[in-house]
Amino acid sequence: MSKIIRLFFVLSTTAIFFLGACSKIVYTHDVPNLHQVNDAFYRSGQVTTLAGWKYLHDQLCVTDDFKLDFETHTGFGAEGSG
Numbered sequence: 001m002s003k004i005i006r007l008f009f010v011l012s013t014t015a016i017f018f019l020g021a022c023s024k025i026v027y028t029h030d031v032p033n034l035h036q037v038n039d040a041f042y043r044s045g046q047v048t049t050l051a052g053w054k055y056l057h058d059q060l061c062v063t064d065d066f067k068l069d070f071e072t073h074t075g076f077g078a079e080g081s082g
Contacts, residue, residue, distance in 0.1 A: 029055035 032045030
């Protein structure tokens with residue numbers, strides 16, 4: 001196999017792998033990637049809208065949020081966060 005064909009094969013396989021690994025963000029009431037872990041816990045992406053925070057609080061009775069990265073918490077729910 002020539003070097004050009006091998007290079008094309010490697011680049012094509014790499015591109016297919018990385019494109020297939022991308023997932024679409026699904027929003028539920030302005031909350032990205034919301035999933036119920038068990039009866040007491042939900043997980044999601046960063047909530048950035050007041051409507052998202054209101055849905056979590058008013059409909060799902062969420063009272064605390066935990067941000068699991070090292071950046072400053074700047075969402076609408078920053079005041080009084082758990």
